[in-house]
Amino acid sequence: MAASKITAKIFRRKYLSYDSMSTPLRRCLTMFDLTVLGISNMISSGIYVLSGVVAKEKAGPAVILSYLFAGLAMFLSCICYAEFGARVPKAGSAFTFTYLTLGEICAFVVGWDAILERMLSAAASAKGWSTMMDGMFNNAVENYTIDNIGTIDVTGFSHYIDLVAFGVTILGIVFISVGVKILTNANIAITVVNVISLIIVIVVGFMAGSVRNWTVNSPGGFLPFGVHGIFAGTASLFYTFVGFESVTNAAEEASDPVRQIPKAILIALLFTGLMYVGASMSLTLMIPYNLIDLGSPFPSALRYIGYQWAVYVVSIGAVVGISTSIVLDQYGLARNVYAMSSDGLLFSVFAWVHPKARTPIIASLTFGIIVAILAMLLKYSTLIEFLSIGTLISFTTVSACVLVTRYLDPEGSSDISKRPLSETSTILDSGYGVTTAIQHVQPELKKYYQKFPFLVRHSGAHIIYIVIVLIVFFTMMGMFATDINYHNRGYCYFVLVFCTIGLLCSVFILQMYEQRNRPPSFTVPFVPYIPVASIVANTTLLTQLPGLAWLRYFLWLILGLAIYFVYGVRHSLLNEEDSEEKVMKTTYSSTDLTEKTLCEEKDSGSESPASVRRFD
Template sequence: MKNYMRKKTIDPSHHQSSKLRKELKTVDLILLGLGAMVGTGIFVITGTTAANNAGPSLIISFVIAAFSCALSALCYAEFASRIPTSGGAYSYAYSIFGEIIGWMTAWLVICEYLLAIASVGSGWSGYVHGFLEGMGIHFPLALKASYNVANGTYVDIIAILITLVVTYVVMQGAKKALRLNNIMVIVKFSLIVIFLLVGIFYVAPDNWTPFAPFGVKGITTGAAIVFFAFLGFDAVSTAAEEVKNPQRDIPRGIIGSLVIATALYIAVTLVLTGMVPYTNLNVKDPVAFAMRFVGHDFVAGIISVGAILTLLTVMISMMYGLTRMVYVIGRDGLLPKTLSVVDEKTKTPKNATIAIGIVSAILSGIIPLEKLAELTSIVTLMAFAIMAAGIIKLRKDFGEPKINEFKVPLVPIFPIISMLVCFYLMTQLGMATWIAFGIWVVAGLLIYFLYGYKHSELGK
């Protein structure tokens, strides 16, 4: 048991010795977080969750999910300022709780990011098909969506192709990949502003009645699902070894991106459910659909084209974050060492990026979107609960943060509230999601005992 709980040393100087190029600043990190968060949640999940779970009360679901994420974001911010190393939640849990819990935290986050990338690929495909069909171009039904024999679909070929394209972009280096991300985030904000400015004139208050058609249960279930929409702020913490001043910039990037994303989600949800009766929103492209619903086909076309482009930011940000985590895990020996190889030219973890890209492409092509969202939420909630517990242990073992380090207020009260909220939201998800979660956890334990434990660098 002592070997399973062996811990990494907290060494702030490790940041300087990393082989990764250090060129990111606060603005890059805020845009990285926004690139990951503002995408599928607004352009895809808002419609399906309003139609099937929460109705207009989806705005309350977003507030609940944002509150839970804010508590988690504070914990991540303190960890990032005190342990400035790549790997995010994995590195923090490894340093505080020990190897097996560090690995299982990583395994949960790997699931979170893989499914998030795949779900965006699926949502992106929906917008592309909507745009192409508007131009009279129709794909064969079997190649239009993920595996569903009842609907006659088998593989989403567009989702697979775009995931592979994003993989290539991320392999070109942090600055190049995030420069494209930053441009797309600006375009994305412009689209959202256009939607809000045009849509607000078509809001009919009657569409907000009944406000909570599925009751309190619908609101809480909606919160557990749209929690998925806030995923991405934790990707900021995985960039630590490529940031010039991680103690200062990473907390700013995490909290700044979360605040801005929350405001956007609430505004868009209010206008969307005010424009269109919630029962009509069970579509893959709800924002563009709302514009078509009120007769603005041209604006809908602009939003569709923009969404096609800007949803890529989510994939870029998530894939960037996940490859950095897998790179660190490979470096520590818990996954094959080849995943920690850094390309001499681009200074990026090339093999880790290729591996993540291939797996994400397969998932995006065959697994239905709604299944991806719920499983992503449950593994993330569990990871966030571990991080909240980690702050309590960090303070117990290493004391208060230094003056130049971020500090979570009201410890242990805030972390305990964070854990309770996470566990409550997990209980709102269905049995099938819990079974899938259990299978993923067992698979992670098997990988650790059969491979990770024997090859651990710390063990050697």
């Protein structure tokens, strides 16, 4: 009995009520603001620093393919985010989506991962900014610090205390505390400078570069690290696209999130993907991959071909671009912490919003200082490897959430008042209003499959969850077998064929069931294929990350779960909604509101307004 109560408590789901669109944050961002927010947060250290690291150490000139594969995997995840961003325009991104779909403990893990992701992303950007700036002055700061303070000889740590990275992170805290509109206006101007400088560098590389640097001048040719190097590079470069999450994190500050967020996400991703591919081609055309300077890849490549004036152009673009990323990563971090604290899962002090600036200032200050310390002490490569795990797990979970909502949540009813009160509760729909949602219901088999007794006999809901787990399992098993038994080709092929058959069977099982919930706004097309492809792509990339990164992640996860079971589970706002009387009161209120509005529309003959739009 006690175990069942605990299970019910940690897997309880959140429902958004009629007033869920109300927020202490200021709704002032346009679609253009959101698109630029996504672009500026993606075009940062990921292109100016990480492209050189991946090209030199993991993929060679095939870094171009790594960017393409990373962009494709991210596109699949972006579509899933876009649907949830339109349906649930609240701060918190993947955390909020998972809370509504899979339950509290799953949401906490995803939210905890998102905090890790944003902290490390901001720290990596600060580290990249410091490296870039110091490189422009012949490493004067690094040399001064080593001479006067000394070095650090610990695995995973920077070899010196990076005070520049610490300082620029502190400046970022100041910027995100002044208010989102001021931040956005400055961001637009900076992004324009960043994009123009990058376009100039791409053009110069195409004009002055040589294809010989992909073949003759490149040790090992175009694929010096083989196919494995491409996927290893893809796993690292995946981080460069995560900036699109800043769009969904800004949902509570968007003026029309339902229409703006899906478009802003997809436009930002497409534009950034084209810039990444063009820039990586330009870099590897200008200089052989083995000669790239890891600290400043583009300036070193431009010096190599004798374009000194372009060095200053790319340096300006890099400095302003990475500066923006530092600020926006901390912006997203503060919103993630704010969302979890508002739900009672983290300490409530982090949910405090400054009455004038209307920003979560305590969350910004506290976690900003942690970011500054990480940037000051850890190596860039350590930050990137650690970062990718949390990101990929969050994206995999959101893709699974799309499958769950499509097969286990109900269709909208044309007459809500006829639903049994015990089955209904309120949830925000894409029209900002009230609709009804049944607790996860049994998925309905398609008519053809209903004649098979063994299918009808088993719980469809359990089958859906089992299938999602099997998809992840078969993917990881296949990729691990490929890595471990690379030289035992017979065994490797057998495992890959077995896993492929398992994946196809899993998708076939999903196809046996009717899809229930299709929101009237943006919808992921080709379900279940796109969400399954996203899960497979993200899981494949997870298998490419080193074991040490996994160890660090599990330590972070243990810390988070300790906080959840000691504090979060007892202070969750859902504790206040557990009584049946309160749930029924909410249900009566929402049903009465809908009935009243529908009657008024019938009398006036007008179209249903957005405030009572339902899933049909």
